[in-house]
Amino acid sequence: MVGKTFGLLVLTALAQASGNCPAIWSTIASDLSQSFIGSNGCTDLARGAIRFAFHDSGSYSSKTPAYAPATGGADGSLLLSTVEISRDENAGLQQYHAFLRGKYNQYKSKVGAADLVQFAASVAIVSCPGGPKVQTVVGRKDTSTPAPDNLLPKAFGPGSAQQVLIQLFEDKGISQPELAALIGAHTASKATAQEANGIPYDGPQDSTPGQWDVAYYSQTDTHPKGVYSFESDINLSNPNSTVGQVFQSFVNSQSKWNAAFAPAMAHLSVLGIPQSDQANFIDCTSAVPSGSNARLVRAAPINDRIR
Numbered sequence: 001m002v003g004k005t006f007g008l009l010v011l012t013a014l015a016q017a018s019g020n021c022p023a024i025w026s027t028i029a030s031d032l033s034q035s036f037i038g039s040n041g042c043t044d045l046a047r048g049a050i051r052f053a054f055h056d057s058g059s060y061s062s063k064t065p066a067y068a069p070a071t072g073g074a075d076g077s078l079l080l081s082t083v084e085i086s087r088d089e090n091a092g093l094q095q096y097h098a099f100l101r102g103k104y105n106q107y108k109s110k111v112g113a114a115d116l117v118q119f120a121a122s123v124a125i126v127s128c129p130g131g132p133k134v135q136t137v138v139g140r141k142d143t144s145t146p147a148p149d150n151l152l153p154k155a156f157g158p159g160s161a162q163q164v165l166i167q168l169f170e171d172k173g174i175s176q177p178e179l180a181a182l183i184g185a186h187t188a189s190k191a192t193a194q195e196a197n198g199i200p201y202d203g204p205q206d207s208t209p210g211q212w213d214v215a216y217y218s219q220t221d222t223h224p225k226g227v228y229s230f231e232s233d234i235n236l237s238n239p240n241s242t243v244g245q246v247f248q249s250f251v252n253s254q255s256k257w258n259a260a261f262a263p264a265m266a267h268l269s270v271l272g273i274p275q276s277d278q279a280n281f282i283d284c285t286s287a288v289p290s291g292s293n294a295r296l297v298r299a300a301p302i303n304d305r306i307r
């Protein structure tokens, strides 16, 4: 009896949460989709949106001494701080930054910067055919204070070693299986600032950067002509580790990958935010358009967000 009552209460709470999503988010979803969907699948602005959301939230580390107000994490600082966007680690994101500043100026009386950054990534992911719907919440606090520097991963050189990357993500609270799933976002990636590392401008990390497919997982090891893998991706794919074993398990397994990616991305989108603040978030997943395979892969269950 107690369990049944509890279940009903939870269902009521969920229904209210999704019902409360302000209508402006549906308007924003339609607006962004115009720029994120192109004739070859998702566009350069869509890839920028996905990486930008990672670089805003991924600046969080449990090892950073907490100094107010900048703790890194999903706080909108990459959109609001001119210092942060100018760093080397954010090379390649300036064009999308300018685009999103324009959207932010248009909508800022109704939405926050940190929420806009993460919401845009969810819209971008479903703009790539095959992309899953990621559970998408709003209610984050913004800051224009730059995040701590040097907490984002390196694609080349000593920082791209497997153990370094595993530790870097572990410090953010991201497990090896989550990292294996998240790195698959490079299915939609083209490098624009890696000439110094031997990758030509616009060199993609799989043969189909407009599609949300698992070609990336096999091609990181097979390197077909015209595909330019990062050293970090090659090192992570090494099956001598948990991250590498899970990486290899996604080869030729789209549904398995999407099912793992969606909850990992939802987790990434709230990095650095105290549980007490997350409890007040509003679920706006319903405002994210359905992806082309929405019937195959459902949004992550709500409880996956909180760990």
Ligand code: HEM
Residues within 6 Å of the ligand: 044, 047, 048, 050, 051, 054, 091, 092, 093, 153, 154, 155, 156, 165, 182, 183, 185, 186, 188, 189, 190, 191, 192, 193, 194, 230, 232
């Ligand atoms: C080991 C971890 C990672 C490393 C070393 C890494 C590194 C890079 C580098 C060097 C680029 C090319 C940037 C440029 O030259 O324009 C890139 C692009 C990209 N990354 Fe990552 N990344 C990592 C993880 C992630 C994660 C977790 C996500 C999202 C969940 C992500 C999403 C993307 C996307 C979508 C692009 C394409 C951006 C564009 O074309 O504008 N990456 N990444």
Ligand SMILES: *[C@@H]1O[C@H](CO)[C@@H](O)[C@H](O)[C@H]1NC(C)=O
Residues within 6 Å of the ligand: 161, 162, 163, 238, 240, 241
């Ligand atoms: C896997 O192999 C690479 C390359 O030899 C090495 O750097 C890494 O530490 C190895 N990982 C484990 C868990 O042994």
Ligand SMILES: CC(=O)N[C@H]1CO[C@H](CO)[C@@H](O)[C@@H]1O
Residues within 6 Å of the ligand: 160, 161, 162, 231, 232, 234, 235
């Ligand atoms: C530590 C380690 O394994 N580093 C390797 C990462 O990947 C590049 C490219 O395959 C290698 O050159 C490094 O030795």
